[in-house]
Amino acid sequence: MTPSALAQFRSSDEAWWQTAISRNEPNLIEIRGYPVQELIGRLSFTDLIALLAIGRLLSDGERRILDAALVAGADHGPRAPSIAAARMAVTCGVTFNSAVATGINLLGDYHGGAVEGFMELLSDLAGPSMSDEERRSAARQLVASFRERREPVPGFGHQLHDRDPRRARMIALLEEAVDDGTIRGVYLGTALTIEAALADAVGRELPLNVDGLTGIVYLELGFPAEVAQGLFSLSRGAGIVAHALEERLAGARIKGPCPPGDELVRYVGPPPRSLTSSSSSADASYSREFWSTFGEDGICVYWGLSREGLEQLDALTRRRLVRFTNDVAYGDEEERDTLLAEVAGLADNDRAAALRRLVSDDA
Numbered sequence: 001m002t003p004s005a006l007a008q009f010r011s012s013d014e015a016w017w018q019t020a021i022s023r024n025e026p027n028l029i030e031i032r033g034y035p036v037q038e039l040i041g042r043l044s045f046t047d048l049i050a051l052l053a054i055g056r057l058l059s060d061g062e063r064r065i066l067d068a069a070l071v072a073g074a075d076h077g078p079r080a081p082s083i084a085a086a087r088m089a090v091t092c093g094v095t096f097n098s099a100v101a102t103g104i105n106l107l108g109d110y111h112g113g114a115v116e117g118f119m120e121l122l123s124d125l126a127g128p129s130m131s132d133e134e135r136r137s138a139a140r141q142l143v144a145s146f147r148e149r150r151e152p153v154p155g156f157g158h159q160l161h162d163r164d165p166r167r168a169r170m171i172a173l174l175e176e177a178v179d180d181g182t183i184r185g186v187y188l189g190t191a192l193t194i195e196a197a198l199a200d201a202v203g204r205e206l207p208l209n210v211d212g213l214t215g216i217v218y219l220e221l222g223f224p225a226e227v228a229q230g231l232f233s234l235s236r237g238a239g240i241v242a243h244a245l246e247e248r249l250a251g252a253r254i255k256g257p258c259p260p261g262d263e264l265v266r267y268v269g270p271p272p273r274s275l276t277s278s279s280s281s282a283d284a285s286y287s288r289e290f291w292s293t294f295g296e297d298g299i300c301v302y303w304g305l306s307r308e309g310l311e312q313l314d315a316l317t318r319r320r321l322v323r324f325t326n327d328v329a330y331g332d333e334e335e336r337d338t339l340l341a342e343v344a345g346l347a348d349n350d351r352a353a354a355l356r357r358l359v360s361d362d363a
């Protein structure tokens with residue numbers, strides 16, 4: 001068990017905060033022993049990341065591939081949950097840094113955070129003394145064990161791309177770095193061996209994704225797996241900041257995961273019911289809580305329309321009806337009661353026709 005910080009402090013002669021990274025005293029800032037004023041203007045941000053995290057300066061070749069990894073992961077548009085979450089957060093009025101943190105916090109095992117698990121398994125498999133055949137056999141076993149557990153091998157596959165444009169470019173850069181002696185290439189070779197074993201096992205290609213590609217770079221440069229999600233956060237953080245800014249400048253408030261009334265949200269729980277009455281009339285079903293989850297089934301209950309009645313309406317009219325109903329539900333109470341009473345008195349067919357008319361008036 002890890003000792004408590006207090007126990008560790010009491011049983012050693014270490015300071016409460018002991019760091020080998022930086023020294024900060026009045027009028028003095030040093031990073032890994034270098035005065036900060038020497039670093040400013042000489043080091044790129046990529047150099048600084050390496051100096052801070054692993055305590056050494058990069059060669060030109062190393063900087064090139066670390067830079068490439070940071071660029072590769074920076075953005076994937078609002079399709080990426082991390083980006084969409086930050087954009088949503090910014091429209092909710094939270095502070096800008098909180099919106100950025102919201103995006104970063106979505107990086108998990110299946111999205112952006114697979115890099116750590118990938119690096120761990122790659123480290124286990126990349127023993128320098130292994131022959132190629134031993135490595136191939138170990139890769140086959142690794143893939144088989146993931147498939148037995150019905151778990152995806154981290155670092156491979158993508159929801160959107162089957163030919164991710166980042167893969168070929170990153171592999172080419174890594175191969176160049178092997179050729180010019182910048183890196184040894186053991187991790188690159190092992191990753192490609194796993195990729196081939198996975199394709200054989202699944203029967204189609206599941207190429208290295210950005211987590212895998214960047215994980216190879218981090219390992220080749222000597223970063224430990226524990227820091228990988230942090231590096232990815234720095235990279236994706238740049239994209240998240242830009243998207244959050246764009247959304248903020250667009251100025252809209254409260255952007256949810258999908259527009260209200262959209263058929264993407266479907267309530268599948270029990271129909272509206274009451275603790276005090278068994279009535280399922282449209283009136284009894286009205287409640288604000290209900291409106292937060294309603295969909296087409298909710299529309300049926302609200303207007304007292306059967307499913308068949310609703311299906312007489314085309315998709316556009318149905319969508320308009322959801323929007324219209326929302327307006328009615330939140331609108332003037334007297335108008336709402338009049339409309340409900342008018343429609344409630346009609347037979348199903350007439351009811352659908354009346355609703356169609358109401359909605360086209362609305363449109």
Ligand SMILES: CC(C)(COP(=O)(O)OP(=O)(O)OC[C@H]1O[C@@H](n2cnc3c(N)ncnc32)[C@H](O)[C@@H]1OP(=O)(O)O)[C@@H](O)C(=O)NCCC(=O)NCCS
Pocket residue numbers: 109110111112113114146151152153154155156157158159160198202206209210211212
């Ligand atoms: C990214 C990911 C979630 C995409 O999943 P997806 O959209 O379901 O992927 P696909 O539709 O291309 O593939 C579905 C099939 O391939 C399999 N598959 C996909 N990625 C796989 C992987 N990395 N290892 C093993 N099998 C995988 C799935 O199990 C599924 O098989 P099934 O149809 O027999 O159930 C998935 O590839 C994954 O979990 N990868 C590992 C995690 C990772 O690296 N995430 C970072 C993404 S940038």
